[in-house]
Amino acid sequence: MAGMTTTARQNGLATLAPRLAVAGLLWLAAYSLLPAAADFVTYRLLGLAPASQLGSAVGFFLYDVPKILLLLALIVFAVGIVRSFFTPERTRRALGGKREGVGNVLAAGLGIVTPFCSCSAVPLFLGFVESGVPLGVTFSFLIAAPMINEVAVVLLFGMFGWRVAALYIGTGLAIAITAGWVIGRLGLERYVADWVYELRLGRAALPDERRTWNDRVAYAWQAVRDIVGKVWPYVVVGIAVGAAIHGYVPEDFMAGIMGKKAWWSVPVAVLVGIPMYANAAGIIPIVQALMEKGAALGTVLAFMMAVIALSLPEVIILRRVLKWQLIAVFLGVVGTGIILVGYLFNWVLAV
Amino acid sequence: MLGSGCASCKRLEALAREVVGELEVPAEIEKVTDFKQIMSYGILATPGLVIDGEVKSAGRIPNKAELSSWITSARAAQQA
Numbered sequence: 349m350a351g352m353t354t355t356a357r358q359n360g361l362a363t364l365a366p367r368l369a370v371a372g373l374l375w376l377a378a379y380s381l382l383p384a385a386a387d388f389v390t391y392r393l394l395g396l397a398p399a400s401q402l403g404s405a406v407g408f409f410l411y412d413v414p415k416i417l418l419l420l421a422l423i424v425f426a427v428g429i430v431r432s433f434f435t436p437e438r439t440r441r442a443l444g445g446k447r448e449g450v451g452n453v454l455a456a457g458l459g460i461v462t463p464f465c466s467c468s469a470v471p472l473f474l475g476f477v478e479s480g481v482p483l484g485v486t487f488s489f490l491i492a493a494p495m496i497n498e499v500a501v502v503l504l505f506g507m508f509g510w511r512v513a514a515l516y517i518g519t520g521l522a523i524a525i526t527a528g529w530v531i532g533r534l535g536l537e538r539y540v541a542d543w544v545y546e547l548r549l550g551r552a553a554l555p556d557e558r559r560t561w562n563d564r565v566a567y568a569w570q571a572v573r574d575i576v577g578k579v580w581p582y583v584v585v586g587i588a589v590g591a592a593i594h595g596y597v598p599e600d601f602m603a604g605i606m607g608k609k610a611w612w613s614v615p616v617a618v619l620v621g622i623p624m625y626a627n628a629a630g631i632i633p634i635v636q637a638l639m640e641k642g643a644a645l646g647t648v649l650a651f652m653m654a655v656i657a658l659s660l661p662e663v664i665i666l667r668r669v670l671k672w673q674l675i676a677v678f679l680g681v682v683g684t685g686i687i688l689v690g691y692l693f694n695w696v697l698a699v
Numbered sequence: 700m701l702g703s704g705c706a707s708c709k710r711l712e713a714l715a716r717e718v719v720g721e722l723e724v725p726a727e728i729e730k731v732t733d734f735k736q737i738m739s740y741g742i743l744a745t746p747g748l749v750i751d752g753e754v755k756s757a758g759r760i761p762n763k764a765e766l767s768s769w770i771t772s773a774r775a776a777q778q779a
Binding site: 464467469478 | 707708733735737738741742743744745758
């Protein structure tokens with residue numbers, strides 16, 4: 349029996365490998381031909397002058413939209429394969445009985461790789477807390493999972509390069525770990541809605557599904573279709589607005605408002621960002637264009653983190669299981685962390 | 700059907716109705732949006748699908764083939 353499954357799995361991989369290789373080559377070809385193709389369309393087909401405002405805006409748009417979509421498809425696929433090895437059930441088992449500290453680090457890390465959708469935040473929260481995962485550790489997970497998502501990372505990588513993307517992941521993890529740890533230290537269990545601890549969880553839900561490589565590829569491909577299908581209009585609109593700023597807004601326009609010298613810009617950016625609920629895909633291209641016009645990296649990162657990690661809809665969902673005091677602490681601790689990251693980038697690390 | 704009304708939950712509901720209609724089985728589809736009730740099934744992610752009290756899937760939208768095989772076998776179990 350066991351032998352049969354192994355051969356079946358190997359066969360699956362053997363038929364998959366050539367197809368994946370072809371897809372990979374096509375992807376590489378498209379990606380490497382892109383700059384030439386975008387230039388050709390902009391300057392030859394449309395006959396725009398490279399130095400003109402319109403030419404620079406259109407060239408930027410025609411190059412960046414396909415580039416970001418290609419990167420997005422690749423990374424979402426890769427992340428989908430990784431995520432097919434993780435389930436919320438498995439993550440909960442890994443976190444159960446872990447002490448704070450180690451638990452916070454593990455939870456933040458697992459937050460990146462466990463499949464998560466903010467609409468599942470409440471069942472996940474209840475399931476974790478009920479099964480004995482400490483409150484702070486649960487928060488580390490709930491902060492990292494939406495903040496460090498593949499769409500944000502791809503856009504940062506595509507528009508700012510790998511250093512900024514890596515800094516975002518690193519500081520995002522640091523915020524999730526410390527904020528969760530602080531919330532745990534504060535002993536806020538009494539501010540969880542009363543019914544939560546009286547709840548009796550059903551046990552023995554789903555058996556772990558055994559996945560073949562075929563299933564994993566199908567799962568990852570489904571993720572690509574779902575995410576790219578949902579996100580592409582935001583990418584197009586965001587890059588169009590970014591392209592307009594790129595072509596038409598004068599240099600240093602943003603320096604006074606979002607530049608390094610304006611110390612108040614980081615907290616303001618965070619305060620403005622919390623109620624905003626925008627897709628990373630729409631916000632990052634605009635933010636990149638603003639940076640070109642003199643906005644500081646720290647301010648821009650703080651704004652993005654606030655938009656992505658803290659959002660009004662999520663707070664409203666969490667309000668059903670948390671009392672407002674705990675929500676306020678959650679917003680306060682994470683918001684402070686984001687502000688510190690903003691200053692760190694503006695003043696300490698001049699990238 | 701367990702879910703808080705997110706987009707995937709609605710898609711799962713529509714799909715389940717479609718499959719039930721195609722198979723022409725007499726089935727009652729109930730949507731549970733209360734978190735206490737949802738959690739009594741022990742799932743960690745929505746949408747969840749429960750057939751005759753048994754959790755079939757959670758956190759994903761099963762495909763049509765899976766759905767119809769679950770429904771058919773649940774029906775066979777009922778008749779036996």
